[in-house]
Amino acid sequence: MSARSERSVIPGFNLSLGFTLTYLGLIVVIPLSAAFLKTAGMSWSAFVDAVASPRVLASYRLSFGASFLAALVNCVFGLVVAWVLVRYSFPGRKIVDALVDLPFALPTAVAGIALAAIYSKNGWVGQWVEPYGIKLAFSQIGVFIALTFIGLPFVVRTLQPVIEELEPELEEASYTLGASRWQTIRRVILPDLFPPLLTGFAMAFARALGEYGSVVFISGNMPMRTEITPLLIITKLEQYDYRGATAIAVVMLVVSFILLLFINLLQRWSRRHHRI
Amino acid sequence: MASAIPQSLTSRRTAAPPARRATQDPAWVRWVLTGIALVFLGFFLVLPLAAVFAEALRRGVGAYFAAFVDADAWSAIKLTLLVAAIAVPCNLVFGVAAAWCVAKFKFPGKSLLITLIDLPFAVSPVISGLLYVLVFGLQGWLGPWLQEHDLKVIFAVPGIVLATVFVTFPFVARELIPLMQSQGTDEEHAALTLGANGWQTFWRVTLPNIKWGLFYGIILCNARAMGEFGAVSVVSGHIRGETNTMPLHVEILHNEFNSVAAFAVASLLALLALVTLVLKSMIEWRHARSLQGGT
Numbered sequence: 313m314s315a316r317s318e319r320s321v322i323p324g325f326n327l328s329l330g331f332t333l334t335y336l337g338l339i340v341v342i343p344l345s346a347a348f349l350k351t352a353g354m355s356w357s358a359f360v361d362a363v364a365s366p367r368v369l370a371s372y373r374l375s376f377g378a379s380f381l382a383a384l385v386n387c388v389f390g391l392v393v394a395w396v397l398v399r400y401s402f403p404g405r406k407i408v409d410a411l412v413d414l415p416f417a418l419p420t421a422v423a424g425i426a427l428a429a430i431y432s433k434n435g436w437v438g439q440w441v442e443p444y445g446i447k448l449a450f451s452q453i454g455v456f457i458a459l460t461f462i463g464l465p466f467v468v469r470t471l472q473p474v475i476e477e478l479e480p481e482l483e484e485a486s487y488t489l490g491a492s493r494w495q496t497i498r499r500v501i502l503p504d505l506f507p508p509l510l511t512g513f514a515m516a517f518a519r520a521l522g523e524y525g526s527v528v529f530i531s532g533n534m535p536m537r538t539e540i541t542p543l544l545i546i547t548k549l550e551q552y553d554y555r556g557a558t559a560i561a562v563v564m565l566v567v568s569f570i571l572l573l574f575i576n577l578l579q580r581w582s583r584r585h586h587r588i
Numbered sequence: 589m590a591s592a593i594p595q596s597l598t599s600r601r602t603a604a605p606p607a608r609r610a611t612q613d614p615a616w617v618r619w620v621l622t623g624i625a626l627v628f629l630g631f632f633l634v635l636p637l638a639a640v641f642a643e644a645l646r647r648g649v650g651a652y653f654a655a656f657v658d659a660d661a662w663s664a665i666k667l668t669l670l671v672a673a674i675a676v677p678c679n680l681v682f683g684v685a686a687a688w689c690v691a692k693f694k695f696p697g698k699s700l701l702i703t704l705i706d707l708p709f710a711v712s713p714v715i716s717g718l719l720y721v722l723v724f725g726l727q728g729w730l731g732p733w734l735q736e737h738d739l740k741v742i743f744a745v746p747g748i749v750l751a752t753v754f755v756t757f758p759f760v761a762r763e764l765i766p767l768m769q770s771q772g773t774d775e776e777h778a779a780l781t782l783g784a785n786g787w788q789t790f791w792r793v794t795l796p797n798i799k800w801g802l803f804y805g806i807i808l809c810n811a812r813a814m815g816e817f818g819a820v821s822v823v824s825g826h827i828r829g830e831t832n833t834m835p836l837h838v839e840i841l842h843n844e845f846n847s848v849a850a851f852a853v854a855s856l857l858a859l860l861a862l863v864t865l866v867l868k869s870m871i872e873w874r875h876a877r878s879l880q881g882g883t
Contacts, residue, residue, distance in 0.1 A: 323781055408626070419835050
């Protein structure tokens, strides 16, 4: 009953919902359905040929593998960064905190050419490892470096609020009961941080899967070796293979949507976990 | 580890305030972790940022500014500003409308609507561009009709605008929805009871309450709109002086081994990113409460 009375008092429901749905339909829903309808017109064998040829499979291996590793590394270092930013104070902490969002704010193409410059053989970092025969840029390591850069803020920003809200009473209780600091961290703190860590991992992984701009400058883009899936979509488009490009895009879209669903469930679980 | 146990014993004996000891890591742990965090961030954040400016200024200030004399660079800058000037207001109006209906009303399917609004963030930028090629391209649904009427969307400015609108779609909405939900409807009810009409209520009551959240959404939306690369790359056609935005111009210069010019244009985008971060942090520090909907 209260819902109905609210609806009648505050104006603009029809206008705002109508505009929202129209705009959403035109910008998001219709173009997205175009991809699925285009693929629905393909025969099954043509679809499998398009999405499972050796070159495409190699690109999945690289995209999924490098994204997974990058998200994993971000979990480890992101946890340290988030912990340090919330729990410790040191000069310049606020600036460091603000800088964590740089990968969100810096255009991916700029990040791409900067990373390529640093890690190529004459670059600030590249020149020190090149003599040992390690190639950072224009190799699979380069893809991993770019994806780590891109995913960094997701883990830190998901963890920070949760660390801030950890109840000191729990740590004190654990200390009073005779646990060492390490036991407290392992048994009391880390279990609380696990859901947001997993959420951050999934977000960083999802973002890395679709990333294009920061990767193409540092990866070298060699077919079968350093070609990520988004680049392969562009290559197919440039060859006017619209169906092939769309078929791969649909596979990636389905993966993204599953990840999105997973992240939503995780966040719900995380919130409930937190309240108890 | 071995040294940690006696240390904790001695501290108990000397009656250090247990609340502090219990939630604090030993000094060496603090130093090591802070060191690890700073080195990691140094490698992944500070170094790339510094490299942009170092590479841009490698041949001196003269070569740096020479990069902007180029007519193509100017047209790229102008196009980027134009695209952002269209895409950001579109998503701003949408964000406010979406937040209004989601936060102030109850209706079935609301969580589905919120998920759909977030969807563009889950889509790879390259695929976002491809979607518009499928709708407006020559092979696409509207392509033949557009060609008949001599209209160009793909490989032209409208396509770039559309792709940018898509990738920046959720920014304002996702900032405003939780904010307006937490603010509730009490103040709007009060205004309406006192005789204000709908628009007056929105301009005088709702808007002042959400202005910082709105500004926050706008600067993030704008940063992404000006910096978008993948989606725009697919629909632009890369015509120099016509359909190249700044990020695309950076790519062309980079591929032509014109490193100084590429990094010079990139440095403008890096400055934009820094200004965005500064504004964002200032809002977070000064108006943290109004971002979370505290009244």
